[in-house]
Amino acid sequence: MSTDTVKTKKIILRTADKEEFEVDEAIAMEFGTVKSFFEENPDASEEPVPLPNVSSQCLLTIIEYFKSRGGSSSAEDEAKAYNEEFVKARDNESIKELILAANYLNIKDMLDMLTQAVADRIKNKSVEYVRRFFGVENDYSPEEEAELRSRNEWAFEGVDPDDD
Amino acid sequence: MQGWSKSRIELPETVIMDILSKLPVKSLIRFRCVSKPWCSSFQTPHFISKHHHNNLKNSNLNLLLKRCHGNTRNDIHYFSSLSTEKGKKFSVKENIHLPFFENCWFAPIVSGPCNGLLCLHDHDKVALWNPSTREFKVLPKSSVQSHPSLDFTSYGCLGFGFDSTTDDYKVVRFVTNYFKEDEEGGDLGDWNHQVELYSVKSDSWKEISVPDVQPYDSPLFNNYINGFYYWPATGDTDYLILAFDMANEKFSTLPLPEFGGALADYYLKLLDFNGSLGAIVYPREGTEKSFDLWVMNGSWTREFSIESVPGVERPLGFWKNGELFLEGSNNELVLFDPATLEVKNVGIHAHPGTMQLIAYVESLIPINGRSEHEERIIRYPAGDTSDRY
Numbered sequence: 001m002s003t004d005t006v007k008t009k010k011i012i013l014r015t016a017d018k019e020e021f022e023v024d025e026a027i028a029m030e031f032g033t034v035k036s037f038f039e040e041n042p043d044a045s046e047e048p049v050p051l052p053n054v055s056s057q058c059l060l061t062i063i064e065y066f067k068s069r070g071g072s073s074s075a076e077d078e079a080k081a082y083n084e085e086f087v088k089a090r091d092n093e094s095i096k097e098l099i100l101a102a103n104y105l106n107i108k109d110m111l112d113m114l115t116q117a118v119a120d121r122i123k124n125k126s127v128e129y130v131r132r133f134f135g136v137e138n139d140y141s142p143e144e145e146a147e148l149r150s151r152n153e154w155a156f157e158g159v160d161p162d163d164d
Numbered sequence: 165m166q167g168w169s170k171s172r173i174e175l176p177e178t179v180i181m182d183i184l185s186k187l188p189v190k191s192l193i194r195f196r197c198v199s200k201p202w203c204s205s206f207q208t209p210h211f212i213s214k215h216h217h218n219n220l221k222n223s224n225l226n227l228l229l230k231r232c233h234g235n236t237r238n239d240i241h242y243f244s245s246l247s248t249e250k251g252k253k254f255s256v257k258e259n260i261h262l263p264f265f266e267n268c269w270f271a272p273i274v275s276g277p278c279n280g281l282l283c284l285h286d287h288d289k290v291a292l293w294n295p296s297t298r299e300f301k302v303l304p305k306s307s308v309q310s311h312p313s314l315d316f317t318s319y320g321c322l323g324f325g326f327d328s329t330t331d332d333y334k335v336v337r338f339v340t341n342y343f344k345e346d347e348e349g350g351d352l353g354d355w356n357h358q359v360e361l362y363s364v365k366s367d368s369w370k371e372i373s374v375p376d377v378q379p380y381d382s383p384l385f386n387n388y389i390n391g392f393y394y395w396p397a398t399g400d401t402d403y404l405i406l407a408f409d410m411a412n413e414k415f416s417t418l419p420l421p422e423f424g425g426a427l428a429d430y431y432l433k434l435l436d437f438n439g440s441l442g443a444i445v446y447p448r449e450g451t452e453k454s455f456d457l458w459v460m461n462g463s464w465t466r467e468f469s470i471e472s473v474p475g476v477e478r479p480l481g482f483w484k485n486g487e488l489f490l491e492g493s494n495n496e497l498v499l500f501d502p503a504t505l506e507v508k509n510v511g512i513h514a515h516p517g518t519m520q521l522i523a524y525v526e527s528l529i530p531i532n533g534r535s536e537h538e539e540r541i542i543r544y545p546a547g548d549t550s551d552r553y
Contacts, residue, residue: 096173103179115179119186127197135174136199148197151535154298154543155193 012048019056020048027066032106051105058101065110087117092133095121124160181205185214189296189526209331212528216279219525223484227254228282228295228522229497230274231514241271241518244546245295254499254510256546263540264291264302273382274520275324275393280527283324283335290322290335292364292533296526300541301533303335306369308360315344315353321379323393325410327363333531334410335362336372336393338379361413364531375415379406384520385435385444385481394434394441396420403427405434405441421445421464423456431478437467444479451475451493473500473507480521491519 009025011034028034028049037049051059069082087095095118102111122130131138140148149156175183184192184206192215196203205211227246232239243260247253265272265286272284272291282293290303309317320338327334342355357378360369379395387394397406397417405418420432423445435442441460446453455470470488476498480489483499490507492498497510497519536543 093173096175099175099179100173103176115183116186118183122183123187123191127194130195130198134180134198135172136202138198139200140197145197148203152193152196153537155190159194 011045013059014048014050015054015056015059016052017056021056021059021063023063027063030066030107030109032108033104036106053104054101055097058097061098062101062105062107062110083113083117087114092121124158126159126162129160129162181211181214185211186218187215189528192528193297206528207530216525216527216529219527224525225484225523226295226526228260228524229512229514230271230518230520230522231512232271232518233515235515235518239515240266241268244512245543246512254497254512256512258543258545260295260541260543262291262300264300265289271518271520273322274522275322275383276386276388277522277524278325278333278386278388279529280524281324281333281529281531282522282524283322285319285322285337287319288317290337290362292324292333292335292531294527294529294531294533295524297528297530298536298541299531299533300536300539301364301531302539303362304367304369306339306360306362308358308369308371309339309341311341311343313343315342317341321381321395323387323395323408325388325391325393325408327410328391329411330363330365333364333529334413336360336408336413337362367532372413375406375417377404377406377415377417384433384478386522387434387436389436389441390439392441394418396432396434418460419464421458421460421466423458423466433479435481437482442467446479451477453477455479455488470500470502475507476500477516480519481523483523489521491516497521 010022011025011028013021013023013028013034015021033051034049038044065086069079090098095114099111099114099118102114122133130136138145184195187195192206196206225248227248229244229246230241231244232241240261243262244256245258245260247255247257262272262284265284268286270286272286272289274282274284276282280294280296282295284291284293288305292301292303293299318340320340322335322337324335325333337360339358339360340355341358343353345353357374359372359374361372362369377397377399379397381396391410393408393410395406397404399417403420405420407416407418408414409416421443423430423432425445429449430445430447432443432445435444437457437459443458443464445456445458452472452474453476454472457467457469458464459467473490475493476490477493478491480491480497482488486502488500488502490498490500492507492509495513495516497512497514499508499510500506501508
């Protein structure tokens with residue numbers, strides 16, 4: 001008597017903080033890392049898949065994202081609106097954490113969506129804001145920077161003031 | 165600032181570059197100031213190509229409209245940048261004046277876009293323009309035609325495109341040289357045809373062999389498609405299409421589509437249709453016009469027809485969802501929607517026959533030119549009054 005065809009297959013994922021999550025196979029296979037794990041270990045279907053680079057908080061968020069998003073049959077407008085809502089509420093640090101997780105888990109679509117969201121968030125920001133956001137050190141001398149700014153004055157028009 | 169001492173998540177370099185490759189050119193130019201490594205990264209062929217590809221994938225099109233308001237020498241052609249934001253209805257964002265072409269007989273003719281670059285020319289003046297990075301490159305004068313009895317040179321058709329084998333941008337141009345009468349021998353002044361080729365990497369012109377057919381006409385649309393530039397041309401007995409392979413620097417010919425009419429009664433304009441060579445055919449006479457769109461895929465097939473659009477003179481370019489921009493009979497820019505069959509007036513006018521619409525995708529491609537500022541190119545923000553500068 002086969003039970004596999006009746007129940008939806010679940011896959012167990014174990015996060016960095018040793019928590020285990022039971023996830024529908026359909027969702028788990030969206031994660032490139034998980035997919036590759038099973039391709040390399042075909043006999044490991046009952047064991048938890050170790051994800052040492054993802055926190056449980058993060059994985060929970062990602063699972064929720066896929067559950068609430070609906071299937072690929074949802075209209076383009078609906079998907080776009082859902083993505084916007086998903087991103088809007090989160091601050092910069094939590095988006096970066098999700099990006100790291102999506103990158104590690106190799107979830108291409110989600111990573112594309114998140115990186116585009118960050119690009120949209122920073123496109124009108126100042127140079128200083130962007131340095132802080134990415135933790136980049138300024139290695140220009142004041143003279144060099146001033147020269148570069150004056151040569152491209154037009155690119156500095158209409159920039160958001162830094163209040164965060 | 166105590167707040168910045170808390171540990172911040174650092175993203176890997178590849179992810180950061182992935183994010184940055186999704187930014188508009190203006191942001192990237194500003195962010196050159198973030199750090200020297202970032203500035204260098206933005207100039208690598210890999211980043212430039214990734215950035216351009218992202219824009220192509222998202223169909224991020226920008227619109228430039230070239231036009232004039234009269235036909236005297238005092239009427240200068242200029243460019244208007246049109247908004248493509250939802251709800252902005254193609255309103256004019258800014259008007260751009262190019263002093264280099266101010267004393268034109270006619271407009272500067274625009275070839276392109278090719279990877280976000282435009283080539284403008286009038287008589288012997290040629291320039292390349294990247295409107296996204298605001299770089300402008302005046303091409304040097306050619307030394308190819310120098311000859312002691314040269315009287316004058318007339319400049320004909322020009323093509324502009326990309327050679328993917330050498331990652332170089334090239335300009336091909338047809339010239340006719342007229343020679344002075346030979347005072348001793350009594351020969352009447354002679355003339356010859358030449359073809360010259362310029363490349364950005366060499367920054368110089370060289371002569372290449374002349375084809376047997378003569379190109380004519382100035383482009384209404386982009387005639388650079390997939391490594392080739394196309395012109396309508398005349399052979400000994402017939403009309404056909406002349407093609408130039410940017411990589412091999414060789415000419416070849418193609419037949420015209422058999423559209424069931426004569427060129428005396430119809431305009432046939434070549435264009436880029438979704439990456440293939442296309443031709444749009446429409447009657448010369450009348451203000452209610454039908455447009456046939458032919459596409460070359462091994463052979464010519466008529467892809468579709470847009471029937472009986474009232475009150476229009478000529479097409480100016482396809483937009484998204486099959487919409488078509490046209491010059492209306494009232495000298496205004498209009499947009500035809502094939503789904504609703506509506507002709508919407510965009511509310512921008514120009515002297516008849518002077519409009520040329522260019523839809524381009526932003527790119528960071530450098531052209532070894534100078535800034536718009538150095539070339540005294542001025543961009544005037546559009547006022548809230550009329551769309552005229």
